[in-house]
Amino acid sequence: MASLIQLINTQFPLIQAPMAGVQGWELAAAVASAGGLGSLPCAMLTPEGVESAVNAFRQRSTGPINLNFFSHTQPGPDEEVQANWLDNFLPYYCELEVAVPKGPAGPGRQPFNQAMADVVTSVKPEVVSFHFGLPHPALLEQVRASGAKVLSSATTLEEALWLEAQGVDAIIAQGLEAGGHRGMFLTEDITQQSGTMALLPQIVNAVSVPVIAAGAIADAAGVAAAMALGAAGVQVGTAYLLCDEATTSAVHRTALQSDAADHTVLTNLFSGRPARGIVNRMIRDLGPMNESAPRFPLATAASAPLRAAAEAKGSGDFTPLWAGQNVSGCRAVPAAEITKALAQGFTPA
Secondary structure, eight states: OOOHHHEEEEESSSEEOOOTTSSSHHHHHHHHHHSSBBEEEOOOOOHHHHHHHHHHHHOOOOOOEEEEEEEEOOOOOOHHHHHHHHHTTHHHHHHHOOOOOOSSSOOOOOBBOOHHHHHHHHHHEEEEEEEOOOHHHHHHHHHHTOOOOEEEESHHHHHHHHHHHTTTEEEEEOOTTTEEEOOOOOOOOOGOOHHHHHHHHHHHHHOOSEEESSSSSSHHHHHHHHHHHSSEEEEOOGGGSSTOOOOHHHHHHHHHHHHHGGGGGEETTTTSOOEEEEHHHHHHHSSSSTTTSSSTTTTHHHHHHHHHHHHHHHOOOTTTBBBOOOOOTSSSSSSHHHHHHHGGGSOOO
16 A cells, blocks of 8 residues: 555545546545545647646645546548448437538547647646556657656556556556446457456456556445455546536436436447446447447547537436446545545555
8 A cells, every 4th residue: 555655645545537528627636635646537638728727736736646648549530430320320310400410520539649748748747647558658758757657557467467568657457347438458358358356356466566446446345345455556436426526417417316327338339439337328229339339539429419419408318427337435525525435445444
């Protein structure tokens, strides 16, 4: 436990998971001020947006910040694939009386690039984490030169070993239960994905760097269980979704507090990559996994206008309602309260 605390310079070995679309710097600052590591999802921000958010964070909190980036390879647009994918949604456009998009919208999520590396050099975050592997070695070296510690997610033992070989400072063991996008990058076969408590000890026993458990950890008991299996710390996301500082939408908040939250599934419908969310109409009708979906992140364009129209009417039928398998820790309270409650799991009985 001490090794991770020393690495990320926090009171507790607790990381708030970066969650694009449901948080900004406010949640990160609240968690950092309460003793954890606050994370800012950056893949959907511009370089200027990242710099502005970090500056706002620094004004609110003296704690450390983790900037999280994606490391996927950006695919080229395929007009035929996009057109075929859009065909699946035409009945919904008619039903909601929404104009059909004439072409694919912007990708929405960008991989880590030189512009973002330059921002890291400028703002000097304490931690930089990556999803979907790691960026080009030259960019990664620039991150290290900034003084930031480097973390990345592994969803299999093979991915963890690869990350260790690349010199990461710590590995996030992302179990199958975790909400949001799977960090898988050496395989696209979801049958190779395993649960947190199965994956965690395998990685702990195989690598020499600290291992952070992620997936379905929602309370102090879950934290204690992960630590008992050798975790150096935990990463928690879903439990923060209802917090005062989160920007979770009204339809998403309603779903999290309903019986629907008991049924989550991995789906590629919303982005093109497997991600865990609450089952809604779009998933029931088209998925959850659909082979015709364009590659990440280009699948998003076909449903984005439908999401906006439905949410305006109070419906989450076309919204990615990201959540892990355990929503029991979700409470509409300040993030500091969730952080302190989770931290009880680090104290030996």
